[in-house]
Every structure is written in C-alpha cells, then in structure tokens.
Amino acid sequence: MAVSWLARLAARAPVPVFPALGMRGEEALYRLALSPDIKRVDSPRHASLLLVAGGVPPSMQQALRRVHDQLPAPFTTLWYRSAPLVELPQAAVTTVDSLDALPGALVESHGRLLRNTVGRSPRLLPDAPPHPWQGLGDDGHGGEGMMGGVPYGRPMAMPPTADLRDGLALDILTFRLGPFFPLWPPGFEAEVTLQGDIIQQFSVRSSPFPRALAPVFHEARERPVAIAVLERARARHHLQALFHALHLAGLEDLARHALRLADTCPSGDIVLLAKWFTAFERRLRRRGFFVLHLPKCGALRKKQAESQGGFAARAAGIERDVRAEDDGYRRLAFSMMTQQAGDTRARWRQRLAEIAQSFDLAARAQRDDMHTAQTDAVETPRGAWHDTRPKDTSHLLEDLLPGLEWGEALATLASLELAALSPWPREEPAETPEEGAA
C-alpha cells in the first residue's frame, strides 16, 4: 500500500527523460525542452525514461545498449522515429512518430511505469568487467612486476606527454564519450585524455550526424526564394544552437526562452520578434553569459576559420558571405559584420549580431517582398553552400581543444557547428512555410 502511495506521489513529478539523439532527432529534443511536464536530464543515471529520437546506425547500437543499461531500474524506453532494439521485450517499448504526441506519450509511459511493474526494461548486456584480471599474474593483479597489471583492461595511468600548463603532471585519465553524450552534437564520439580537468589529447572517433536544414535553404539552390523566409529560418537555426549553449551555462530559463523565440521565428510578427530578441540579448548580457561563462579561448587560426566558413569565419575577421554577392540582398543594403578575435566569445557575439541582422533583413524584405537573385550559392547558417555542401569539420577539435579546461572546451564546442550538411532538408511541421513571406 505504502509503495503505491509513494508511486502515485512520484508520478506527479516532471518526467525525467534522457534523450539519446540519433539522426534527425533534434526536433524531439526541442519539443521536450519546452514541455513543462518533462525534465530533460544529462546523465542516464538521473532518468527513468530513455527516449531514442531518430535513427541509430547499426554501428552505434552497442553504444546505445550501454546507455540503455545505465538507467537505474525501474525504467522504460520510448522510440521516436527510430527502430527499437530487437532484443527489447514488446512491453518495454513504446514507439511514437508524431512530434505532437511525444510529450503526452512520455508522461503516459512514466505513469504506467510507476503504477505497475510491466513495461520495465531489462538489462541487455552482462554485468561483468570487459577484461578479466583477478587472480592472474604475480600478485593476482593481472600482470607482471610491481605495477604491470591491467585491471578492467586499463593499464596503470602514467603521464604520456608533458603537462600543458605548469609542468606538474597529474595522472592522466583517458575515456571515450559519445555518441549519445547529450552535451555534444548527436553522433559525435571522441576519446579524451584529461589531466585534472585540462584536455591533453582529443581524438575524434566518429563524426557528428549530418545536420538537416530548413527546406528553404534547399529551395534557394533551385529557385529564388523570399529573403524573409530565408532569414527567419537562419535566425531560428542560430537560436536553437543558443539553446544548447545556455543550457550548458546553467541558464535554463533563458535557454527555454531562446527556444520559444526560435519557435515563433517562422510565422511570428517580425517587428515584435526583433523587439523581443533585443530584450532577450540584454538579459543574456546582464546575467553574465559573456562575462562569467564564455571563455576567451578556442580561437580558430586563419586557415581553420577559412575551412570552417560561415559565422565562425566572420567571427575571426574573414569577410566572406555569399549574401553580399546576391542582388536581392544588395538592394536591402546588406552589410557584412565581422568580429576580430575569432574565439568562443567572439563567435557568440557574431551569432547574436547575425540573428538581430536576420530579423532586420527579414522585416525589410517582407515589406517589399524581396527575393534572392542567385541560385548557384546560398549562405546557410553552417557556411556557404556553393557547388558542394559544407563538410564535416569535427577534426578541427583535435587541434583546438587540447590545453583547454573541460568547461571551456564544451563551451567552445557549443559555439561551433561542425557537422556536415545533410543532403535532405528537415521535415517541417505544418505551420512553417510561406506564411512569413506574405
């Protein structure tokens, strides 16, 4: 009796969900973040629902199994546009294909999970150390000599490189994170070597999933499109990226605010939007997003910035923007903005300025119903798309991150867009297209 009373009480709390994002699963994440019934958590240990959003390639299914097994019992799984793991029992699997039904389905699964015992997900992997070592070797430590053992398959930690900061070497710590680590781009996996919280080595094991853009960017390659729609989509993209950075900075309410602004981008009144955004930017500054949180490091060198393109290049002082060559934009008196420093803080200054600029351009373009003139190149939020789409540049990190503290490294990672551009546009929810141009 007592248990059911406890369970009923627990069922009233927001549902703690750990999202494991597959290909094209971001939309689900944004929907979750805005739903007050759901609490998105960053560690699988803190969740009682595993949401797998988007397709998971077969090579990552083992990693997904490991994430699955990290959730503390009782827990269950929910699959959004994704094929469930075959070994999971039917009762522990809920599949959802509609974004609107997602929050409701999560709440319902959670309630069912707490009310009765059916639907609990079982462990998939055996609970045993990957490398047996006990009882082997000279002293039962799995090796020879005083310190030759490799318990759990890990050799004794020894500093392999010179310390990057003050010559005092802490024992190193090497581990792999990803591809479902929620603070990294989906699909990104890397092997990190830390000393204390300084990154010593960073090697990319798998690139992030290609990022899908709004359909209007793809249309712009085929025919002239309304500049207002294009700029609204650009602002939306940057605001959604800002959501991740603000979540990382611990400013949850502002992160949700950014997402709400992003959701009003496609169809909201553009003048109001611009006004809201100015107020929002002021709050960002006042609450220390720049001064307290954003590090002044992670600067791209000239060559790196050029290869990265887009806002990251402009933040490093490289004046390159396809929009400046477009007649439609010229008639709107488009002027390119740049920053000099090229570091994490400059990148966010640049992006926020570009959002404001997008709103301004969209407002004027909407008034005069302006269209783009050229179709052989389009400036996407990820960078210029000429003959080829922007490619994956996550290998930059191997050079950029060593020497940074962990927090600085994650802030730097969140300020960059490294994933390749997906050849297929994002599927838009029904309300988006065309309205804004009217």
Place this chain on the structure above:
Amino acid sequence: MTLTTVLLLAAALIGIGIYGALSQQSFVMLMMGLELILNGVMLAAVGFWAMSGAGAPEGQLLTIVVMAVMAIEMAMGFALVVAVYRGKQADVTEAIADLRH
C-alpha cells in the same frame, strides 16, 4: 582515561608512524609516517598539559607549535618533491640516492 593510557596511545601512534616512515618508498607516504609521529607527540603534549601540568598554558603552546611545524614540514616536503620531480621525474626515495648534482 589516565595519563598512562593517553601516553600509551601516543606511543602506539608514534610506533606506527616510525614503521611507516621507514618502510614506505614514496615520498608522500613517508611524510604520512612523519605526520603520524607528530600526531602522537601532540596527543602526549595535551595529555601532560591536562593531567600533569595543572593547565600551564605552555602545554597548549607546544601543541600549536607542533601543528605549525607539521604545516611547514608538509609544505617543504611537497615543494622538494615538486622540485625533484621536475628535475628527475622521480617520486620514490631510491631514485634520488645521489642527490648531489
């Protein structure tokens, strides 16, 4: 709790400390042995102060001085370890058997 029992406890701590200081190979563990010896010394000092010294303030003073000595010992010890480690990449006592150059 009598002076004798307090001193016996101090003796035990000092004995363990001496064992540790002599037997351990790594600098830091060696310092732990020294700290344990000083621990016993401080306890003995307070014991004397409380039961045989009629509350003479010098007894407490001695303990304060020993605490300061411990802090100094640890700071100097770590500084030496850092210096030696920088110079020779060694952190066990045998490795600096000839500490001349």
Place this chain on the structure above:
Amino acid sequence: MILDQLVWPLTWVLAALVLGPYLLAVLDGLVARSLGPTRGPGIWLAPLSRGAWWLIQHTNVTEAPDGRAWRLAPALYLALAAGGLALVPWSRTWVATDIATSLVLWGSIEALATVVIFLQGWSANTHLTLVGAYRYVALGLSYILISMFVLIGVALPAESLALTQVITSQQELWNVLRQPLGLPLFLIVGLAITFRGPFNLADSTDLAGGTSADVSGAQRLVWEFARSAMLVAFSGIATTAFLGGWLGPWLPGPLWVAFKMLAVLALLAWLGPAFARITPERCVSLMWVVLLPLAFVDLIWAGVEALL
C-alpha cells in the same frame, strides 16, 4: 534544565534539518516559477514528489567503485550539515552544541566538507565525477580561507570564539551593519560550498551532473538533501554571525532565528539561478584576487573598529 539544554535545542535542530531543505526546495520552485512556466503537482508538493521518485528509483552501481566511501559520502555530508546546524544558538539557553570554540568548529566543518565532496566524486570511479571532485578541491581551499577571515572579523568585537558571545556582542548594532563586507562575502562562500548557481562547478551541467553524475535513487536523494541542508546550516551561521541571531523585539528568540534564516535562504535561492555559471579559472581569480583581499579589508576594518 534538561528541557532547555537538550530537548528544545535538539528539536529545533532536527526541525531545521528536515524543514529547512524542504522550504529551500519550495523557494527554488517559486524562483523557477517566476522565471518561466512550470507545471507539476504545485509548489508545495513538488519537492515531495521528486523525493518519492528518488526513493522508488534503485541505487545503481558503477564499475569497481570504492564502495564504502561512495555509499558513505552523501551521509557524511548530511552529518556535517547537521553538525553545522547544531552550532546555531536558537536563544540564550537553547544551544545544542555550546562549546567555547563553536566558530572554529564551523570552520572545520567547511574544511571537512571539501574532503567529503572529493570522496563523493572520486569514489564512484568514473570520469566526469572525478573531474567534478578535482574542481571542487582546487576551489574549495579558497572558499574556506575567505570564510575564515570573515568569521574572525565577527569574533573580534565579541572577544570570544563562541557563537553565543558573538550574538550578545551585537546587542547594539548587528554585524551586518558594523562590518558591511562580511555578510555578502559569507553568502558567496555559502553558494560556493554548496555549489549552487554561478558557483555550481562541482555538480555542473558541463559534467552532466559532476560529482553526482553517476548517483541515482536514494543515494542521490541524500546527496541533494545534504546539499540543501548545508545551505540551511550556512544561513543559520550567517544569521548568528551577522544578523543578531535571536535578538529582536516582540517575538521569542527561536522564531527570530527561524525568520532570519528563511530570509537569508530566500535571498540565496533568488541569487542562485540569476547568473550564468562562472568558468573555474575565473572563479579562482575572483576568489583570490577580489574576494580574499576584500576579506582582509573586512578583517582590518573589524580590528580597527574593535580598537576604537
């Protein structure tokens, strides 16, 4: 005698230990509501339902943790918080732990908290928790120094290390006015030691929960509870050292203490989510370059004031 020295003080300490974290959670809920829409079972029930969920969830295990230390760390942190609350004098006679050096004992609780937080992160034997633990140790020493200097400042006019004497020395003027730098510095240290808001570096989002990233179920409940209880103890000591403790007209002393503690908690709950998390490096600079010199100024101020 027994009623005054044992029963009542202990009752208040236990009540503060249980109610304090709960009220802090409620205050947090109010602050969150003022910042954006939240839904759920209502402000008063939300902390309870969260707690119930933690109780239902199983405690997990990590690969080869230092089991005993891992299970003990949250309980030890809670014990330290309870020890801190026991030092708070509720009235002239209602003091659970009335020793001549209670101010120094509070200092040692702060120092031992560093050890316990390190243990929590280290003993899980996983990477992100360990990074959180390192971070806290690197920063914790500077927190302790600042709080020590500020507390020596309030001991000077009282000419005693006992918290009861500190309160009686505020008969004419509360320390918050006499030493205006003291309370702000102490509250910053309070936020830092319980890693909340801008100083949440040990359990931060960039570490997916830091020292508690791999803790679930009842163990997590105890950890979060202990963190809140530590902040409650902080507000109790802040009330005693700077806001005149039981002093105040009309109402009985214990109620005054409770009100002042609630006010401090409300201020801290509001300050917490107001700012972005500071980077560890800037935090070190802030502590050593700005706040520690300010703590010196506070101490010199208190010394000069005591001499005059």
Place this chain on the structure above:
Amino acid sequence: MNFPLAVDIAFILLALFAVYTGWRVFRTDSMVRASFFLLLSFIAVGAIMLLLSAMYLGVAMFFMMGVEMMVMALFMVMFMMNPAGLNPMMMVHQHRLAIGAGIASFVIVAAMALLARFPHRPLPADLQAVPSLGNELLGESMLIFESVGVVLLATMIGVVVLSSQRGRYGNAGEGSMPPGLEPGGEPAGMPAKDDEEGGGHHHCH
C-alpha cells in the same frame, strides 16, 4: 583525576579507532584512501583532545588536518601512479627493519609512560583553556608565536621558489627539458616527438 564513565568509554573507542586507522594508512593500495585514513586518525585524536578539555586544539586539529589531508590526497594523485587503487601494488622497502624500529620505539615510549612517575596536577576547575592559550600566545610567548609566523612566511616564499616554473633548466613553459635518467640520455618523462605548435596556442589566459 576522575572522568565520568561515558568519557572513559569514548576515550577507549576513539583510541582504538585512532590506532586502527593509523595502521590502515600503510595497509591500503590507494594513496587517496591512505591520506583519508590518516585524517580519520587525526580526527579521533582531536576528539580525545576535546575530551581532555583542550577546546581550541581539538577543533583546530579538525580543520588543520581536513585541509592538510585534502592537499595530501591531491598530491598523491599528482605524483603517484595508481591514484585510485585500481591496481594492487606494494611499495615498501626495508620492511623487517621498519617493523622492528616501529615496535622498538613503541616499547620504549610505552615503558616510559608506564614506569616514569609524573606529578598528578589536573586542570584547575576555573581554568578557561581558550583565553589562557590566547593570553599566552599574545603575551608571555609572543616571541615564539611571532617566530612561528615568520617561519611560516619564509616557508611560503621558499615553497613558491622551489616549486615555481622557472627552474635550473629555464622556464618550464618554454620547452626546457629535464635531464636524462642516465648521463646524456633521452630527457626523462618526455614524449619522443615534440609538439610543433608551441605553447602559445594551448593557453588562453
């Protein structure tokens, strides 16, 4: 001097705890665990000091040792392999000698404790331990207190000099190499290939 029974029981338990944890310091694989065992031993001794009504000293022991052992544990992690005790290992030398010396010193000190006669002069009933310590520190023994202060300051300066970046081989940040383990050998503990990026790019301060 008569203590209440509860004090005697507390003393016995604390004494056993102090000895047990002190012994465990040298019996555990993990250096971090070792320093925390030492901390526990100190805390037990501090509590015994409180029982002996040395109010300031007992409490000072808690915070001094809390910080000291934390620093020690961190140094363990910095310099020792095997910080978390994952790999079992035994790092002792001259073991027999050490055991002998330990037992011998225990026997000698214990014999002194048992055989010597100390005057029985307990604390006066009206003694205020903390003010008396304060008056002594800042009165009669001011010189000692100040000397300790000066020595601590000198230590701080010495420590910074000893452990600072700029050593005999130049500034550590500018690529100075430690000497080889044997004369003319490869620099110790350094990677074979050097980092062509140089230092500037790694730092963002």
